[in-house]
Amino acid sequence: MTGEVDPATLGAAYSLIGELLARSERPDEEQFGADVAAALRGPSTGELRERLAGAPLEVTGAIDAFLASEPSPRARSFPLYLGAYLFEEPTATDRADPRNGYLLEMLNLYWHFGLDPRGGQPPDYLPMMLDFAGESVSRTDAPQAPVARRYFIEHHLSPGLAAFREVLERHAEPRAQLLRAAEALAAIDLVQTAHLVVEEPAPPARKAGARSLPLVKEP
Numbered sequence: 001m002t003g004e005v006d007p008a009t010l011g012a013a014y015s016l017i018g019e020l021l022a023r024s025e026r027p028d029e030e031q032f033g034a035d036v037a038a039a040l041r042g043p044s045t046g047e048l049r050e051r052l053a054g055a056p057l058e059v060t061g062a063i064d065a066f067l068a069s070e071p072s073p074r075a076r077s078f079p080l081y082l083g084a085y086l087f088e089e090p091t092a093t094d095r096a097d098p099r100n101g102y103l104l105e106m107l108n109l110y111w112h113f114g115l116d117p118r119g120g121q122p123p124d125y126l127p128m129m130l131d132f133a134g135e136s137v138s139r140t141d142a143p144q145a146p147v148a149r150r151y152f153i154e155h156h157l158s159p160g161l162a163a164f165r166e167v168l169e170r171h172a173e174p175r176a177q178l179l180r181a182a183e184a185l186a187a188i189d190l191v192q193t194a195h196l197v198v199e200e201p202a203p204p205a206r207k208a209g210a211r212s213l214p215l216v217k218e219p
Helices: 007-024 034-040 043-052 057-067 099-112 126-138 145-170 176-192
Strands: 197-201 214-217
Touching (some): 007 043, 007 057, 007 126, 007 176, 099 126, 099 145, 126 145, 126 176
Antiparallel strands (some): 197 214
C-alpha cells in the first residue's frame, strides 16, 4: 500500500472516477472515449490532473488504462446501481425488498452531511456515491463526520465496488479498470481512518458472502 494521500487528492480522484462512470453510460456521445481523455489532459483541467498526480499508481494507472480502451457498447447492460450487485431480487414471498434498508441508510448518510441526491437517482447510483465520497472528505461540520464517512466507505461503497467489478471482469468490460481505481482509493481511505472503532453488526439480508453493516463510533 502507498503512503498517505491528502484529502484534496482523494476527493478529486473519487469525483473524476464518478464522472467517467456517468459518461460511460453514454458511449455513443462524442465527448466520451478519446475526447474525454484529451479533455482531462488539457489545460482547462490542469489543476485536477496536478492534484491527481499525488494519487498512487494503482489509481492513476487504472484510470489511464480505462481512458486508453475503446468505449463499450454494452455499457448500459450493467447499470450503475450497486445494490443490484449486493442483493438478490425479491421473490413473491418476500415481505420487503432487502435493498430498501440499504438505500434508506445511505440516504440518511447523505442527509447527515447536508447533501441531497441529485437528478432523481436512487442513493446507490455509483457516480453519486463516488461524488459523495469525494465531497465528504472535507466536510467536518456534520456531527461525527469522520465516523459517518468511514461507515459509508467501508460498508456501502467498498462491498458494492467489489461485487460490481467482479461482474464487469467476467464480461471483460473496460469499466472494471475504473472500479479497480475506486477500490484502491477506498482501501487507502480505510487505512487512513483505521483509528475508528467498529461495534457489533446490525445487517440487512445480503447476497451470500456479502458483509453486514456494523455500527461505528469514535473511540
